[in-house]
Amino acid sequence: MSALQWRDWSCTVRVVLADGLAASEPPQSRAAARVEALLRCLMDDVARSASRFRSDSDLSRVNLAAGRLVPVRTLTLELVEVALAAARDTDGACDPTIGRHLLAAGYDADIDVVRTRRAHPTDREWPTGIRPAADWTAVRVDRELGRIGVPAGLALDLGATAKAWTADEAAARLARALGVPALVALGGDVAASGSGPEWPLLVSEHEGGSGEVIGLVGGGIATSSTRGRRWATSTGEAHHLIDPRTGAPVDGPYRCATVLADTCADANALSTAALVWGDEALERLAPHAARLVERSGRVVTTAGWPGEDVAA
Numbered sequence: 660m661s662a663l664q665w666r667d668w669s670c671t672v673r674v675v676l677a678d679g680l681a682a683s684e685p686p687q688s689r690a691a692a693r694v695e696a697l698l699r700c701l702m703d704d705v706a707r708s709a710s711r712f713r714s715d716s717d718l719s720r721v722n723l724a725a726g727r728l729v730p731v732r733t734l735t736l737e738l739v740e741v742a743l744a745a746a747r748d749t750d751g752a753c754d755p756t757i758g759r760h761l762l763a764a765g766y767d768a769d770i771d772v773v774r775t776r777r778a779h780p781t782d783r784e785w786p787t788g789i790r791p792a793a794d795w796t797a798v799r800v801d802r803e804l805g806r807i808g809v810p811a812g813l814a815l816d817l818g819a820t821a822k823a824w825t826a827d828e829a830a831a832r833l834a835r836a837l838g839v840p841a842l843v844a845l846g847g848d849v850a851a852s853g854s855g856p857e858w859p860l861l862v863s864e865h866e867g868g869s870g871e872v873i874g875l876v877g878g879g880i881a882t883s884s885t886r887g888r889r890w891a892t893s894t895g896e897a898h899h900l901i902d903p904r905t906g907a908p909v910d911g912p913y914r915c916a917t918v919l920a921d922t923c924a925d926a927n928a929l930s931t932a933a934l935v936w937g938d939e940a941l942e943r944l945a946p947h948a949a950r951l952v953e954r955s956g957r958v959v960t961t962a963g964w965p966g967e968d969v970a971a
Contacts, residue, residue, distance in 0.1 A: 668822065672698065677841070698829050701832065708821075711758060718816075738817055741820050742817050753932045755815050756797070756813045756814070757816055758816035759814040760903075794810065797809075819883075819927055822846070823923040826844070847883070847887075849875065849879060851876070855876070860873055864882070864952060881920075885915070903935065909935055909937075911935070917930060917949065918950075941959060945961055
């Protein structure tokens with residue numbers, strides 16, 4: 660299992676191939692070049708559709724024209740439909756219309772930039788103090804005309820689904836292109852091609868932390884945490900996981916959730932929703948293999964969760 664990694668999207672991008680080489684070795688030079696070219700191309704394509712921080716992205720154009728339908732690329736239509744499916748499947752807990760709420764919390768640039776600020780002012784988005792409620796059901800997608808619209812006062816953010824979708828798509832494309840099973844990890848979003856071996860993974864709240872080792876046979880796994888993407892604001896620390904019901908960063912009993920599912924996109928929708936569900940999370944995740952970390956640090960799991968405690 661050779662491996663290749665680099666940094667992008669403010670996270671570690673890691674690709675592992677079941678090609679018979681040692682895990683400490685990079686793929687053969689030709690394969691390594693194909694891996695990096697394919698994944699970088701895909702990630703750039705997704706960013707052109709879904710980045711909040713690119714003024715030329717479809718998402719930025721849709722948000723800027725809130726209240727109107729805007730022509731977008733085919734990939735953008737697919738990514739928005741994935742996000743709306745996640746909202747529907749989680750009863751609105753994983754809502755893509757929290758873009759302005761993230762801005763109000765201070766997340767208005769790449770996380771590495773946001774973290775350099777001493778204290779970001781909050782709620783500049785709504786000077787009157789009235790913040791509209793997130794409402795994924797109000798998003799309009801016209802597949803036939805290739806247009807998307809978001810209501811005035813709201814903005815789209817696809818952070819809970821686009822990166823996970825990219826991991827799923829990359830694993831599938833690499834397996835087809837190289838003819839070997841592939842695993843792709845974009846930070847806490849991990850996907851494996853369906854015909855691969857059991858991939859050993861360390862599940863933790865943040866890069867370099869302690870956690871549990873599990874085996875991923877196929878599908879995807881995602882971790883959502885309030886401990887990773889944090890920054891200082893004028894009212895204290897904030898993080899990127901927004902509760903659509905309040906429009907503010909989640910403040911529930913769990914600080915981290917990890918879920919296994921058939922796809923990484925499904926896993927991320929559930930792990931994000933779990934932190935919003937709060938006290939209901941463990942019961943609602945019962946049909947899935949899931950691991951939750953309480954604010955005290957105590958770990959609780961569902962019956963289907965595999966793994967053993969290890970030190971990083």
